[in-house]
Amino acid sequence: MSEMWINMGPQHPMTHGLWNLRVKIDGEMILDVDPEMGYLHRGIEKISEDRHYNEVITLMDRCCYVAGFAWEHLYILAAEDSLHIHPPERAEYLRVMCDEFQRIGSHLMWYAAFVQDLGLMSPFLYGMRDRDLVLDLFQSYTGARMTYEYMRVGGVRSDLPYGFTDQARKVLNWLSDRFPEYDQLCVGSTIFRERCDGLGVMKAADCVSHGITGPMIRSAGVKRDLRRDRPYAVYQQLDFDIAVADAADVTARYLVRMEEMRQSVRILRQVLDWLDQHPGPVIAERLPRWLGAPYAPIGNEGYLLKRSYPKGVGFSSVEEPHGEAQAYVVNEGGEHPYRVKFRSPVYANLSAARQYLVGYHVADIPPIMGSVDVCVGEVDR
Amino acid sequence: MLPDDLSRELGPKLGDRLLGVDPFPGTAGRVRFKPDAALDLFRAVRDDLKFGHLSMVGGIDWVDHREVFYVAWSDEIKQYLLLSADLPAESAHIESASSIWPSANWHERETWELVDIAFDHHPDLRHLLLPDGYTFHPLLRSFKLHEPEELEVKQRRV
Numbered sequence: 001m002s003e004m005w006i007n008m009g010p011q012h013p014m015t016h017g018l019w020n021l022r023v024k025i026d027g028e029m030i031l032d033v034d035p036e037m038g039y040l041h042r043g044i045e046k047i048s049e050d051r052h053y054n055e056v057i058t059l060m061d062r063c064c065y066v067a068g069f070a071w072e073h074l075y076i077l078a079a080e081d082s083l084h085i086h087p088p089e090r091a092e093y094l095r096v097m098c099d100e101f102q103r104i105g106s107h108l109m110w111y112a113a114f115v116q117d118l119g120l121m122s123p124f125l126y127g128m129r130d131r132d133l134v135l136d137l138f139q140s141y142t143g144a145r146m147t148y149e150y151m152r153v154g155g156v157r158s159d160l161p162y163g164f165t166d167q168a169r170k171v172l173n174w175l176s177d178r179f180p181e182y183d184q185l186c187v188g189s190t191i192f193r194e195r196c197d198g199l200g201v202m203k204a205a206d207c208v209s210h211g212i213t214g215p216m217i218r219s220a221g222v223k224r225d226l227r228r229d230r231p232y233a234v235y236q237q238l239d240f241d242i243a244v245a246d247a248a249d250v251t252a253r254y255l256v257r258m259e260e261m262r263q264s265v266r267i268l269r270q271v272l273d274w275l276d277q278h279p280g281p282v283i284a285e286r287l288p289r290w291l292g293a294p295y296a297p298i299g300n301e302g303y304l305l306k307r308s309y310p311k312g313v314g315f316s317s318v319e320e321p322h323g324e325a326q327a328y329v330v331n332e333g334g335e336h337p338y339r340v341k342f343r344s345p346v347y348a349n350l351s352a353a354r355q356y357l358v359g360y361h362v363a364d365i366p367p368i369m370g371s372v373d374v375c376v377g378e379v380d381r
Numbered sequence: 382m383l384p385d386d387l388s389r390e391l392g393p394k395l396g397d398r399l400l401g402v403d404p405f406p407g408t409a410g411r412v413r414f415k416p417d418a419a420l421d422l423f424r425a426v427r428d429d430l431k432f433g434h435l436s437m438v439g440g441i442d443w444v445d446h447r448e449v450f451y452v453a454w455s456d457e458i459k460q461y462l463l464l465s466a467d468l469p470a471e472s473a474h475i476e477s478a479s480s481i482w483p484s485a486n487w488h489e490r491e492t493w494e495l496v497d498i499a500f501d502h503h504p505d506l507r508h509l510l511l512p513d514g515y516t517f518h519p520l521l522r523s524f525k526l527h528e529p530e531e532l533e534v535k536q537r538r539v
Contacts, residue, residue, distance in 0.1 A: 038510040045495075046519050050526050081406055208433045208456070211484025222456070229459045315407040315452075317436075317461065326436055326452065339520075343437035343452070351487040380510055 003031060010039050014366045016113055017376030021353070021365070028361045033353050040380040048340040053079050053153050056340065061147035063342070064378040066109045069095075069102040070320040071378070072151040077232060078327035079153050079337070081314030085287065090280040091155035092233045097271045098150065099233075099318075100264040101168075104175065105134040106321035107257045111182065114254070114370040118195060123185045130178055133171045140164060155283030165272045172265050172272075179262060186254060196250040200368035202356040203248055210352035213345050214323020215260065216372065219245045219252035226319040240267050250371040257373075322346050322373055344378040382458055384410035387430075394425045408452075408461040416466045419476040423451075426464065427481055431457045435482035438489055440473075440496030442521045447473045449498050453482075474499035477506075495520040 009020035018039040024032035044063060048056045060075045061068035073095050080087065087095075112127030135145040141160050142148040150157050186192045202212065204220040217224055225242040227235040243259030245252035314329040323345025332338035349372050357368060384402040387410050391399055398418035405411035414422050426432045432453035441448040450465040468475060477500035478485040489500040490509040497518035500506060508515060517524060 038508070038512070041510040043519055046524070046526065209483050211435055211482070213434075224456060230461075313406065315405065315461070315463070317407070324436060324454075328437075328439060328450075328452075330441060339441045341437070341439040341441075347487060348436075348484055351484065 002026070008365065009036075014117065014369055015376075016370075016374055019374070019376050019379070021369070023357075023362065023365070025362055028363070030358050030360055030362060030365070033357045035350050035353050037350070037376075037379055040376045042381065044381045045340050045342065048337055050336060052335055053083065053337065056337070057149055057151060058147070061149060062377060063344075063381060064320070064322075064375045065146060066375060067102050067106045067321045067378075068146065068148055069098040069150070070106075070318060070325065072148065073099055073233070074316055074318045074320070074325050074327045074342075075329070075340075076151045076153060077316035077318065078314035078329040081316060082312040082329045082331035082337070083153060083314075084310060084312060085154045085284055087155045087284055088281045089234070090159075090275070090278060091282045091284075093271055093274055093278075094156050094160070094282060095151060096233050096235065096238070097268060097275065098148075100267050100271070101134055101137060103264045103321045104261050104268075105131050105138075107261050108134070110257060110321075110370075110373045114367075114373075115186065117366040117370040118192065120185070120192075123182065126178070126182070126185075130175060133174065137164075137168055137171060140167070152283060154287045155281070157283075159282050160275065165276050168268070168272055172268055176262070176265050179258060183258060187251065193251065196254065196367055196371075197247075199250045199360065199364055200356045200371060201247075201249045202352070206352070206355055207248075210355055211348040212323070212352055213348065214320070215243075215253050215256045216323065216349055218243060219256045220248035221246040226317055226324055230317065232316065232318060238267050238270050250367050253371040320345055322375060322378075323349065325378075342378075342381060344381065346373070346375050347379045350374060350379060382409040382430075382460055382462075387412060387462070390430060391422065391425060394429075395422060398422075405463050408463050409458075411463040411465055414464065414466050416468055416475045419466065419478070420481070422464065423478050423481040426453060426462065430462070431455050432462050435478065435484045435488075436461070438478065438485055438492055440492045440498045440520070442470075442496055443467075444470070444522050446470050447496065447498055449473075449475055449492065449496075451478065451485075468498060473497060474501055476501050477503040479504055494518065497521060 003024060003026045005022055005024050007020055007022055009015040010018050020036040022034040022036055023030055044059045056075060057072055060071040063071040108127045108131035112124045115123040139145050141164060142150040204222050207217040207220050221244055223242050223244050228242055240263045243256045245255045311333045312331045317326045325345055326343035328341040329337050330339040384404050388402040395418050398415040400413040403411045432455040434454040436452040436454055438451050447468045447470055448465055450463060453462045477489055489503055492498050493500060493506055494508050494511050
C-alpha cells in the first residue's frame with residue numbers, strides 16, 4: 001500500500017463547520033494529520049479595534065455560535081477590568097445563569113452532533129429537541145435564540161421577564177429527567193461502547209503540554225476547572241463538583257460532558273433561588289456615554305469626560321463549554337480598545353490533533369473529532 | 382505567588398536579562414524580559430515554577446516597537462503568569478517556545494502572520510488563518526480597515 005494525503009473537509013459531515021482535516025493514510029491507518037484552518041476567519045480581533053466597547057459584544061456572539069453567552073461573559077470581564085467598572089451583584093448572577101444554561105445548550109448540541117456522527121438518529125433528535133427548550137428560555141429574556149447581545153460593560157441589558165424563574169425550573173426538571181435516558185441510549189448500549197471505548201486516547205501529561213483544556217483534559221483525570229480554580233463572577237458562592245473521568249478516551253469525554261450538564265442544573269437551581277430573593281439593579285450607574293450609546297439603557301448613561309478616563313489592561317479567563325477561554329483587552333484611553341486578543345479552547349484542542357488521531361483508523365476520525373467538540377467560529381475568529 | 386516572589390526566583394537565573402516583574406490584574410504578575418533570555422526563562426518558568434500549561438501567545442503592535450506576550454498557568458498554585466518582551470519593529474523576532482511547550486505551535490503561527498513577529502526555530506512556521514501567499518499583517522496598526530487591498534491568493538502547498 002502506498003501512502004497518500006486525503007482531505008476531509010472543508011465540506012465533510014465530520015467537520016461540523018468549515019475546516020479541512022488533511023489526513024495522511026496508509027490503507028486504513030492514519031499516519032499523520034494536519035488541520036487546515038482559516039476558512040471562517042473574519043478578523044474579529046482587528047474589527048474590535050474599530051468598535052466601541054459595547055459594540056464588540058455583537059462580535060463575541062459570533063465567535064462561537066453555540067456558546068455565545070460564554071464569549072460575551074469572557075469579553076465583558078476583561079473589558080470591565082480594563083475600564084475599572086464594577087457590575088452590580090444581580091448582574092453577575094444573571095451572567096452565571098446565562099453561562100450555565102449556555103453550557104447545557106452547548107453540550108446538548110454537542111451530544112446531538114456527536115451521536116449523529118456515530119449513526120444514532122434518535123438521540124440526535126432528543127438532543128436537538130431538549131436544546132430548543134433552553135433556546136426558548138434565551139428567547140424569552142434576550143429576544144434572540146442564538147446571537148443574544150445581552151451582556152453589557154457594567155451589567156446586563158435587561159432584567160428577567162415575569163415568571164421566568166418558574167419556567168426555567170420546569171425546563172431544569174425536564175432536563176434532569178432526560179439525562180438517564182441519554183445515558184441509556186449511549187453508554188448503556190454495547191454498540192456505543194464497542195465503538196468508543198479506547199478511542200482517541202490522550203493521557204494527562206500530553207494534555208497539559210499540548211495546552212488541552214475543558215472536558216478533554218478532565219476526561220484524562222486532571223481536575224482543572226476555572227470556575228473552581230480561579231473563580232470569576234459569583235462561582236465562589238455556588239456549590240458544585242468538577243466532573244472528571246480517567247479513561248481519557250471518547251467515552252470518558254462523553255461521561256464528563258453528561259456530568260457537567262447535571263452539575264450545571266445544580267448550579268442553576270441555586271442561581272434561580274438567589275435571583276428570586278434578591279431583586280435589584282442589573283447595570284452599574286454612571287457608565288461613560290462613549291461605551292456605545294445606542295446600546296446603553298436610557299436613563300443610566302452617566303456622563304464622564306473621555307479624557308479623564310484612566311488607561312488599563314484587562315485579562316479574563318472563563319471556563320467555556322469547550323474549555324479555557326481567555327481575553328486580553330488593552331485600553332489606551334480611547335473610545336475603542338487598543339488591542340483585543342482571545343484564546344479559544346477549541347483552537348488549542350485542535351492543534352494537538354496529531355496526538356489523539358495518529359495510529360487509529362480512518363473510520364475512527366468522526367467519533368474522535370466528534371468527542372473534541374469542534375466549533376470553528378471560535379477557532380478562526 | 383506575588384511579583385516579589387517571582388523576581389526572587391527568576392533573578393538569579395536570568396541576571397540583567399530580567400527587566401522586572403510588575404503586578405498585573407488577574408495574574409501572579411508580568412515578567413518583562415530581554416528577548417535573548419527567552420528559552421532560559423521559559424525553561425525556568427516551566428520546570429522550576431511549575432507553570433506547565435501555556436495558554437496563549439499573542440503580540441501587540443505599539444507602532445515604535447512590538448510586544449510579544451505569553452500566558453502560562455500552574456496547576457500547583459492555580460495562578461496565571463504573564464511573560465512579555467519588547468521587540469524592535471524593524472526585525473521583530475524571538476526564539477520559539479514550541480520546544481518547551483508544544484502548545485505554543487499554533488499560537489506562534491498566528492502571531493507571526495497577524496502581528497509580524499517571527500519565531501526562530503519554530504517547527505512549522507506557515508500561514509494558519511490567512512491564505513498562503515498573504516503578505517499583509519492585519520493586526521499591525523498600519524493595516525487600516527475600510528481600505529480595499531488587492532490580493533492574490535496562491536494555491537496552498539500540499
